[in-house]
Amino acid sequence: MEIIEFLKSLIGKQQEDEVYQLEDLDLSEREEYVNQMKMEADFQKNIDHIKGLLGSSLDLSIRETKIGVTKTECAIFFMDGVTDEQAIEEILEKLQINLLEIQQLTVEGSLSLDLIDRVLNNKDLSFTDQIAEILKQLALGSTIIVVTGLKEAIICDTTKFETRDIQEPEAEITLRGSRDGFVETLSTNVALLRHRIRVPHLWIENNELGSLSKTKVALAYIKGLVNEELITEVKSRLEEMDTDAVLESGYIEESIMDEMTIFPLVKRTERPDIVVSYLLEGKVAILTEGTPFCLLLPVDFHALLQAPDDYYEIFPVGSLIRALRYFAYFISVLLPGFYVAILNYHPELIPVELLMRVTSTRDGIPFPLTVEALLMEVIFEILREAGLRLPQAIGPAISIVGALILGEAAIGAGLASPPMVVVVALTAISSFTTPDFSFSITARILRFVFLILGGASGLFGLQFGILITIVHLAALRSFGQPYFKPFAPLIWQDLKDSIVRLPRWFNQTRPQTTAKRELQRKEKGQQSQPPNRGGN
Amino acid sequence: MSQEQIANRQLWFILFIMRMSAVLAFLPVLTTADALQDAWISVLVVLVGSEIIVLLVAMLCAKFPELTLIEYSQVLLGNWLGKILGLAFLALFLQLSVVELRLYGELLMTGFLPQTPLLFIAVGMVLPATICVQQGVEVLGRVADLLFIVFVIAILIALFLTGTEIELTNLQPVLARGWGPVLRGAVVPIVFIVQIWVLGMLAPVTAEPEKSIQVALTSIAASLFTLLLIVLTTIAVLSPQEGARVNFPFMVLMRAVRVSKFIERIEILVIFSWGFGVFISLSTFLYAGAKGMAQWLGLEDYRSIIWPMAVLWVFLTVHGFDSIFEVYSFLKPSIVGPYGAAYLLGPLVLLWSAYGVRTIVNKVRKEN
Numbered sequence: 001m002e003i004i005e006f007l008k009s010l011i012g013k014q015q016e017d018e019v020y021q022l023e024d025l026d027l028s029e030r031e032e033y034v035n036q037m038k039m040e041a042d043f044q045k046n047i048d049h050i051k052g053l054l055g056s057s058l059d060l061s062i063r064e065t066k067i068g069v070t071k072t073e074c075a076i077f078f079m080d081g082v083t084d085e086q087a088i089e090e091i092l093e094k095l096q097i098n099l100l101e102i103q104q105l106t107v108e109g110s111l112s113l114d115l116i117d118r119v120l121n122n123k124d125l126s127f128t129d130q131i132a133e134i135l136k137q138l139a140l141g142s143t144i145i146v147v148t149g150l151k152e153a154i155i156c157d158t159t160k161f162e163t164r165d166i167q168e169p170e171a172e173i174t175l176r177g178s179r180d181g182f183v184e185t186l187s188t189n190v191a192l193l194r195h196r197i198r199v200p201h202l203w204i205e206n207n208e209l210g211s212l213s214k215t216k217v218a219l220a221y222i223k224g225l226v227n228e229e230l231i232t233e234v235k236s237r238l239e240e241m242d243t244d245a246v247l248e249s250g251y252i253e254e255s256i257m258d259e260m261t262i263f264p265l266v267k268r269t270e271r272p273d274i275v276v277s278y279l280l281e282g283k284v285a286i287l288t289e290g291t292p293f294c295l296l297l298p299v300d301f302h303a304l305l306q307a308p309d310d311y312y313e314i315f316p317v318g319s320l321i322r323a324l325r326y327f328a329y330f331i332s333v334l335l336p337g338f339y340v341a342i343l344n345y346h347p348e349l350i351p352v353e354l355l356m357r358v359t360s361t362r363d364g365i366p367f368p369l370t371v372e373a374l375l376m377e378v379i380f381e382i383l384r385e386a387g388l389r390l391p392q393a394i395g396p397a398i399s400i401v402g403a404l405i406l407g408e409a410a411i412g413a414g415l416a417s418p419p420m421v422v423v424v425a426l427t428a429i430s431s432f433t434t435p436d437f438s439f440s441i442t443a444r445i446l447r448f449v450f451l452i453l454g455g456a457s458g459l460f461g462l463q464f465g466i467l468i469t470i471v472h473l474a475a476l477r478s479f480g481q482p483y484f485k486p487f488a489p490l491i492w493q494d495l496k497d498s499i500v501r502l503p504r505w506f507n508q509t510r511p512q513t514t515a516k517r518e519l520q521r522k523e524k525g526q527q528s529q530p531p532n533r534g535g536n
Numbered sequence: 537m538s539q540e541q542i543a544n545r546q547l548w549f550i551l552f553i554m555r556m557s558a559v560l561a562f563l564p565v566l567t568t569a570d571a572l573q574d575a576w577i578s579v580l581v582v583l584v585g586s587e588i589i590v591l592l593v594a595m596l597c598a599k600f601p602e603l604t605l606i607e608y609s610q611v612l613l614g615n616w617l618g619k620i621l622g623l624a625f626l627a628l629f630l631q632l633s634v635v636e637l638r639l640y641g642e643l644l645m646t647g648f649l650p651q652t653p654l655l656f657i658a659v660g661m662v663l664p665a666t667i668c669v670q671q672g673v674e675v676l677g678r679v680a681d682l683l684f685i686v687f688v689i690a691i692l693i694a695l696f697l698t699g700t701e702i703e704l705t706n707l708q709p710v711l712a713r714g715w716g717p718v719l720r721g722a723v724v725p726i727v728f729i730v731q732i733w734v735l736g737m738l739a740p741v742t743a744e745p746e747k748s749i750q751v752a753l754t755s756i757a758a759s760l761f762t763l764l765l766i767v768l769t770t771i772a773v774l775s776p777q778e779g780a781r782v783n784f785p786f787m788v789l790m791r792a793v794r795v796s797k798f799i800e801r802i803e804i805l806v807i808f809s810w811g812f813g814v815f816i817s818l819s820t821f822l823y824a825g826a827k828g829m830a831q832w833l834g835l836e837d838y839r840s841i842i843w844p845m846a847v848l849w850v851f852l853t854v855h856g857f858d859s860i861f862e863v864y865s866f867l868k869p870s871i872v873g874p875y876g877a878a879y880l881l882g883p884l885v886l887l888w889s890a891y892g893v894r895t896i897v898n899k900v901r902k903e904n
Contacts, residue, residue, distance in 0.1 A: 346648060349801045459804065460649060460660060463811050467664035474678035475671040488678035489543065490685075 027212075037131035043148040047075050049131055050146075054138070067095045068111050069103045073148045077134075082141035084160035087122075091143060091156060094119050111147060116154055124157035136214070161185060166192070169270035169292070171437060176312040181270040182292035186216050189287050189294070192272040193220060197279065201225070204287075207238055209252070213245035216289040217252065220275070225282045225510075225518055233479060234284055234297070249288040249295050256297075258477050262445050264438040265478040267299040273308055281510050282517065298479035302486070302498045304439040305329060310501050319500035325433050326499050332431035332443045337450030337462055339423045340373050345458030361417045369420075370455030376416055376424040377451065379406065381444065384428075486511075503527070540741055542677030547742050548755045549684035550677070550820055551735070555759035556687070557813030558636055558728050563767060563785045571721035572776035573707050576767045578721035583760045585726040590756050592884055593732050594739075594749040599891065601745035605736025606828045609883075612890040621883060622832050625733055626825055628879055630849065632731060633821035635863065637661055637853045640814045642860040643784055647807065658853045661811075665818040666846040669826060670839055673741055676819050683812040690809030691762065695769055697793045697802065702772040723869040725763075727876025731817075732756070733883075737824035783860065822846065 025033055034053060039046055047062070054060050059080040067074050074095070078088055099119045113127055128134060129152045134144050141159030166188070169181030182189045190204055205219040217238070221231060237256040246252060253266045269275060270292045275285045278296045286295040305325050310318040342349055343358065350358070365372060383402040390398055407425070410416040427447065434440035446469070453461035476483035486494035494511050496502040505527040509519045542550075563575075571578050600608040605625055610618030641657040649657070668676055711718070732752065739748040770779050770789050779785045790803035823838075826845055830838035857863050866872060 346804070349804055457652065457656065457660070458649060459808070460644060460652070460657065460811075463808060464660045464664060467812070467815050468667065470679055470682060471664055471668040471671065471675060474668075474682070475675045482678065484678065484682070487685075488682040490545065490681035 031132075034132045034135065035130075039129040039131065039134075039146075039151055039153060041149075041151065043073055043075075043146065046146050046153075050077060050134065050138075050144075053131070053135060060138075063092070065092070065096060067147070068099050070111065072111055075146045077138055077144040077146070078158065079138060079141060082161055083143060083158045087156075087158040087160070088143055091120060091122070091145070091158070094121070095145070111150065113150060113152060113154070116145070116147070120154070120156060122156045126155045127152040128155060129153070140214070163188060172269060172271050172274075172435065174271075174308045174312070177308045178271070178273050180272060182272065182287075182294055184290050184292060186218055186287055186289040189272075189292070190218060190220070193275060193279075193285075196272060196276045197222065202279070207235075209238065209241060209243065210246045211242075211244045213247070215246040217246065218287040220279065220285040220287060222279050222282070225280070226284060227282060227517070230284060230298070230479060234286075238286075246288060246290075248291045249286065249293045252286060252288065253295055258479065261472070261476060262442050263301070263473070263476060263483070264304060264436065264442065265297075265299065265476065265483065267296040267304060267436060268293045268438065269296060270294070271308065277308075277311070298481040299483075300478070300481070300486075301473060301484050304436040305434065307435040315501055315503040319502075322501060323499055325435070328430040328433040329443060332427050332434070332440070333446045334450055334462070335427045335430070336373050336377060336423055336447060337454035337465075339420075339454075340370050340451060341454030341458045341462055344369055344455065358417075358419050361419060364414050365417055366414070370451070372416055372420055373423070373451055373455070374448075376410070376420055377427075377448065379410075380424055380428055540673050541743055542673055542738070542741055544742050544744055544747055544751050546677035546680050547735075547738055547748065548751045549680040550738065550816060551732075551752060551755040552759045553680060553684060553687055553813045554731055554734070554817040554820060555729075555756055556691075556762060557810060557817050558632075558731060559725055559763060560766070560786055560810055560813070563770060563779070570780065571717040572713075572780060573709070573771055574711055574713075574718050575721055575771060575776070575779075576707075576764055577711065577718050579725070579760060579764045579767050581719060581722040582725040583757065583764075585722065586729045586756055586760060587753060589726070589729050589880055589884075590732050590735075590752050591749070592888070593735060594752040596884075596887055596891070597736050597739045598746060598749050601748075602740055604740050604827065604831060605733060606831045608736075609887065612887055612894065617886075619832065621886065622828065624879075625736075625883070626828050626832065628730060628733065629821045629825040629828070630852065633818055633825075633849065634852045634856050635866070636814060636817060637849075638857055638860075638863055640811065641853065642863065643787065643810075644807070646783065646860075647787060647803070655850070655854050658850045661814060661818060662822075662846050662850050662853075665815055665822050666842055668815075668819045669823045669842055673738075673823055673827075676816075676823060679819070680816050683816055687809050687813055690805050691766070694790055694793075694802070694806055695765060698769050698773050698789060701792065702769065703775075704772060706772045706775050707768070720869055723873045724867055727872050727880070729756070730876050730879045733879075734820055734824045737827055738820070783864075822849070 037049065040049075051060075051062070057079075059082075061078055061080055063076040065074055065076070066072065076088070076092065076095075095116075099116070102115070102119060117125060128137075134153050134155070137155045138144055141157075141161065143156045143158045145154040145156070147154070163183050163185040166180045166183055168179045172181075180192060182192065193204070194202065201223045203221055203223045207217045207219060209215050209217045219231075219234065219238075234256070238252070241252065241255045243251060243255070249268060253268065257265045259265075267278075275294050275296060279285060283299075284297055286297070288295075306322065307325070310322045312318075313321070347355055347359075362369070367375065379402075383399065383406070386402070387396075387399045403425075407416075407421045411418055411421060431440050431443055431447075434443060450462060450465050453465040455461075457464075470488070473484040474482075474488045482489055485491055486498055491512050493509060496506055497511075501507075508521050510521055512519070596608075597605070600611070603611065606622040609621045609625070612618065613621060637658060638654075640661065641654050644657055645652065645654065668679060735748060735752055739745045742748060742751075766786065770785050773789055773792060774785065778788075782788045786806065787803050790806045791801065793802050822842065822845065826838040826842045829841055829845065830836075833841075835841065857866070
């Protein structure tokens with residue numbers, strides 16, 4: 001007896017050691033350890049392994065039961081919250097009742113994987129003896145069934161995740177157009193695309209990124225329209241990406257960009273209609289699980305100033321609005337720089353009366369013009385950031401307080417001149433016309449650069465800055481596509497949809513450089529003609 | 537790395553902008569001789585003369601569509617003579633860009649930034665050009681695409697706005713003082729066509745080098761027609777005496793514009809677009825110089841010598857001339873005439889005769 005006790009304590013110690021060792025392992029070592037583990041013949045040991053490796057998490061549920069004519073012991077594992085409870089109940093019901101019935105009918109005594117497969121009849125069912133695979137599937141929301149005597153576990157897909165309803169995206173407002181936006185669930189987002197392109201040529205490829213987060217990332221494109229080289233390139237860049245977690249599509253964006261620049265080389269959107277319009281031009285969309293933001297690539301400079309309304313409204317309206325947006329973008333980048341440059345270095349360029357008016361308001365202001373401009377711009381940027389971070393209830397309040405009262409007080413205290421406040425406010429409002437948020441951030445950065453250049457050496461400084469910017473834009477590439485097309489390089493055919501949008505019956509071809517295939521969108525002569533009305 | 541390439545359209549734009557920006561601001565037809573109201577006839581003479589030279593240069597380039605100027609000089613003239621000629625070309629590119637940059641700098645200093653040191657302006661212009669060439673000739677082509685539109689729109693607006701103040705009587709009498717002054721006025725602009733040697737560096741990187749003759753001819757013709765329009769407008773608005781007296785007639789012309797009370801002093805528009813034009817020609821010269829230098833030295837990549845060249849260039853711009861008057865005396869027909877003629881005729885005669893000899897020798901060899 002003593003010997004047995006001693007042996008038992010030895011085994012216990014060994015087990016303790018194992019557990020102790022496990023706790024001491026670092027993440028990668030732990031993964032390696034798990035990877036080489038397999039299911040064992042001993043039922044209890046298997047259960048202990050799984051429990052031990054999951055650290056008896058709060059959401060881990062284990063249901064032990066006896067099934068079949070032989071009353072075989074069996075354990076069902078699943079994670080609360082990420083699973084469909086109804087599906088699990090069905091599985092339990094099938095295992096406890098249907099199995100028995102079938103066994104009695106067919107007189108099959110022993111349990112086999114094949115039998116359970118037939119009984120469960122789940123749409124997605126697999127077997128494995130790898131502990132690592134079991135744990136992974138468990139985390140993804142599958143239900144695991146471990147049965148005594150069977151060396152493989154059964155994995156049933158029971159994934160269900162609570163999602164928010166489809167809502168209109170808050171950051172991308174349009175007057176006209178669909179009101180649905182992406183949500184955090186990949187399958188819902190994919191469905192939103194499928195709903196709009198109802199041909200089998202819409203391909204959606206599944207990928208998994210992140211060694212810990214195992215985020216599902218889908219690559220959507222229209223087969224036969226997209227450039228195959230582009231697909232290969234995107235895939236290889238995604239594969240090269242080595243990260244432990246993808247929490248937002250921004251992680252992917254930064255990793256797959258061609259080079260580091262302040263200009264966005266990938267477009268992000270929450271709107272399915274924008275994604276579809278890109279897909280139709282032969283571009284690629286990357287949808288990421290867990291975020292409503294979809295990435296679109298390759299992207300051009302001019303596409304970032306387009307809004308869906310340009311296409312939904314009739315063409316004169318769409319064109320004018322878009323041209324206005326271009327104008328506003330230039331204002332939001334250049335206005336403070338120009339104001340400072342001209343007032344400081346070239347006052348003779350301003351008509352005399354206007355100049356008198358402006359300089360008279362600057363009487364007694366203790367800062368040089370450039371410092372005054374910088375000060376006001378920095379204040380505005382702080383206000384904008386504060387308005388963004390504050391809880392929604394007090395956000396607007398702080399904007400009003402900041403913008404109105406601070407501006408008014410700054411003038412009253414003689415810290416800033418009214419024309420400067422006008423310039424800064426106009427710049428700020430112009431920057432809100434940019435449809436793409438990341439692109440308006442670019443404008444904010446450039447604005448400061450141009451302000452400093454203009455303050456340092458007048459219009460010559462601005463010219464210097466503009467030249468450098470143009471050279472940079474001309475050199476940029478988004479997934480091998482020139483970024484600044486169709487302006488540089490000049491592509492005449494594509495100018496039809498750049499600063500202005502020509503009528504739909506002119507827009508017969510897809511952009512030249514992205515889709516090198518199926519350029520013709522539709523036949524010529526689509527403009528409708530009224531029938532002849534006769535004499536009166 | 538794949539072969540860098542520019543479209544023929546981009547070459548056209550580059551040549552047009554280079555040609556325009558070299559002569560636009562100081563209108564040499566007007567300021568370097570006393571052709572006065574007949575300066576526009578000088579432009580026609582320039583047109584004929586330039587086209588002949590361009591044709592000769594472009595045909596030579598078309599004979600060796602794959603090779604640059606530096607390379608085929610050596611093929612035709614042998615190693616030693618070819619290298620010497622190559623060096624002469626490199627010096628030419630350097631000089632042309634220095635003169636142009638200096639002129640632009642002087643214009644800015646007299647007109648807008650009187651207290652800014654020349655060094656600052658030179659660096660401010662050379663730095664973007666250097667960055668551009670560093671990115672490759674493709675980027676240069678794309679920037680030319682964009683700036684060409686800006687350039688043309690600016691010139692059109694300028695001509696349109698000045699159009700209201702044209703006094704056609706200023707153009708009379710035609711040829712009152714004979715052909716002498718007219719021909720003298722044509723000397724400097726024709727000489728400035730030595731720029732066309734950059735075609736020898738750019739043609740091999742175009743998509744269709746065999747079409748470069750056509751590109752060069754039409755581009756230069758277009759630029760000279762534009763120049764003709766500008767000269768006519770300048771004389772008609774400013775009166776020939778006034779136009780010949782000032783340093784930068786076109787700028788003075790623009791300064792004269794006053795549309796209603798609000799739009800005045802629009803010369804800044806012209807200065808800006810001219811700055812863009814200068815940028816394109818500087819970049820082109822820098823590319824041609826760096827690429828040529830790399831081939832001359834047998835280097836693999838021209839990018840490694842761009843920065844040292846840029847520094848040398850800024851230095852020469854600032855210290856090469858004492859003042860604008862020295863630039864102008866350099867540009868007098870009696871000085872720059874023989875200088876440019878040597879640069880045009882010398883290489884042309886040398887290369888063409890070498891080519892002729894080569895063809896004959898090849899023929900003879902074949903027959904034997």
